[in-house]
Amino acid sequence: MFRIIIVLIIGIALGYALRRMPHIYKVETSAHYTICALLFVFGLGLGSNEALIHNIGFYGLEAVVVALLGMAGSYGAARLFNHLMQKKTEDEA
Numbered sequence: 001m002f003r004i005i006i007v008l009i010i011g012i013a014l015g016y017a018l019r020r021m022p023h024i025y026k027v028e029t030s031a032h033y034t035i036c037a038l039l040f041v042f043g044l045g046l047g048s049n050e051a052l053i054h055n056i057g058f059y060g061l062e063a064v065v066v067a068l069l070g071m072a073g074s075y076g077a078a079r080l081f082n083h084l085m086q087k088k089t090e091d092e093a
Contacts, residue, residue, distance in 0.1 A: 018024045046052060052059065 015024070015027075
């Protein structure tokens with residue numbers, strides 16, 4: 001996990017240092033294709049895992065529950081933040 005974060009930080013630093021080079025912006029185009037290739041390979045790995053395919057109903061239901069709870073938590077946090085910001089604006093006026 002830390003390796004991934006360290007590589008990301010190094011990439012950000014290099015991107016910031018090299019941002020004035022005209023050829024650096026070609027990386028944006030290649031990044032899209034790289035992500036697509038990684039997702040394809042990830043899908044191949046998942047599709048070839050028999051245990052995962054046999055339990056896809058369980059994992060799918062679990063994923064739906066996690067996604068719905070994540071969206072509900074985000075919605076609640078946004079509503080609370082909006083409420084607090086409106087209250088702060090009213091107090092300042």
